[in-house]
Amino acid sequence: MKKAFLILILLTLYYQVSFGQILNGDLTGSFESNNIYYFNDITTNALQPENPFGSNNYLKLDYRKGLFSAGIQYEAYLAPLVGYNPLLEGNEFVFKYIQFANNYLNITAGNFYEQFGSGLIFRSFEERAIGLNTAMDGVRINFKPVSYINLKAFWGKQRKYLKNGSGVVRGIDGEIDIMNAIHQDQNSTILLMGGSWVSRFQTYTGIVEDYPSTVDAWSARMQFEHGFFSFYSEFVEKTNEPTINNQNSQEIGNALLISPSFIGNNIGVNINFRCLKNMEFRSEREAVSHTLLLNYLPALTRQHKYALANLHPYGAMARGEIGGQIDVFYRFNKDSFLGGKYGMNISANFSYYQNLDYRNEEYQKFLSFGDKKLFQDFNVELEKKVSSVLKINLSYIDMQYNKGAIVSGGNDFINSKIAVVDVQYKLNSRSSVRSEIQHLWTKQDEKNWVYGLVEYSFAPKFSVFASDMFNYGYTNIHYLSGGFAFTHEVTKFMISAGRHKEGLECVGGICNQVEAYTGINFSITTSF
């Protein structure tokens, strides 16, 4: 903190202006506080932590004046909420930066986030909801010598809980807008090409001979668009690094992503194909869980909005995976046969993933299909405005989830079918009621589930909800929950209480098991 103030004072002196004038810059920020008081709950085996009160707090401040900006982020975990790593306990100014930016040059010293391409090779980002923050601490330069060339370089250490890890990471990235470079004007065809190199160094003091202290990765990517068709592709290669996460594999890492899209009048289609082989890339070789991740390997599946559809979430298998998904979006126009008076939207998705084939016991074959299905999901959603006050959403999901392969390494399927009816009814111009009924059918795991939700809102300030998720035929547990939210412009208060089921939380190819808890939650978020 002292550092940040020192920086502000130095900037003031540099400009030789009074402190009054410095206030003419823009000072903005945000504050977020999530607090839960936990109870013992014998029914769900949810245990009250030793410190029954968990509290995660974030304060962010940014100051901008002219070409300069500076900022900080303060975080306090007293104690960390259930599901967050206990090592986050404490409080610290974790993020501090100063930045100079004009139209062609941007220099940041201190902490920064960055992404190269789609993040397959490098992405440093923040996902507060699951306690993930992979911010870098070092120097970042972004240089645009001409409008069609974008160059980036950085070097630094990566955040590890409230401190920095020991690995040093450096990277460069370049992108060229080829059609603009040739014609220098508006083109109907777009062709962008880019490439990156990312390298990590961490001293090795162990006894294994020829153990790599440096891990290098490079990537090439392109984006093409003409008329109704567009296409994105990216390829990555990474040198070997045996770690606990890849069972000490000597394989090199590879990733290929191919994503074409077709769009038309009221229709859109998007396809993703991706193959991953030994692609876990971290800034410390000993790192586990959601820490020190250098790249971003999300599950390329439909991200479901409904509770029961998220009971069995797929997480990308960084070790080896091949598959893809196709999405179709279509709108029936107003006054058409199926569209009716207000039109109707339909969307469908099919996702499928399999493991890779093995060349021998240790090495997988890139772009091959193994013998194990990991995940399959077919889902369709219908969205219909029936009258000026009534909207109905219907969803059907057919999911095959290889719990064995995803969670423990075996082969143990959960085949489920989920149906959702979601109705929104407008009582008058300000108040409305929304209700969800969901059902999940399966013969495996914990058998059938049913879920109900009622939500009443009074615009623009109040909303209140109550829900129950009930497992019948196996545990017969009700997961009741209810709460109240108050919003005033950009400030939101929320109080809720209820039972939460244990489950998997997956981000960027890494899944964490979160324990069950029962508690009262109070949160406030605001920005200024």
Add this chain to the structure above:
Amino acid sequence: MKKVLILFIACISLFELKAQKKLPKIDIQNLKGQIVSTQSFVSSDMPVVISFWATWCKPCLVEMQTISDVFDDWQKEKAFKFIAVSTDDSRSSSKVKSLVAGKGWPFDFYLDPNQDLKRALNINMVPFLIIINKEGEIVYEHSGYTVGDEEFLFKKLKDL
């Protein structure tokens, strides 16, 4: 905790002193993947609404569909530009182009895949709306969406 409170109070008191905040200059992407600066958002003829949303965010989709349904009627009463910035990361950002085509939404779309703009505007969660006046100043901000909120947005626009 005490430190946080002191800082919080200090910020709010500083906030009272300062002038209207401006839209920061940040690079984001258009749907073709090209880099675009937020500078180009400011319009000298009309106010601009910037809506932050995501393909996986239920209230965001409801809000966008609602505004899309009344968009033409609103434009007849008050001209304004509507920019929708998707905060989807690479898990779902490749779907944005086909989703908006398939929904037939009449807005200008941009991508903020590593949340650079969202962070610069200190947005905690989506949906989030801001209105920018002809000078590029942020004159209205709103977090979240409940049915009926759109009427308050439109009233604010008409008052500008």
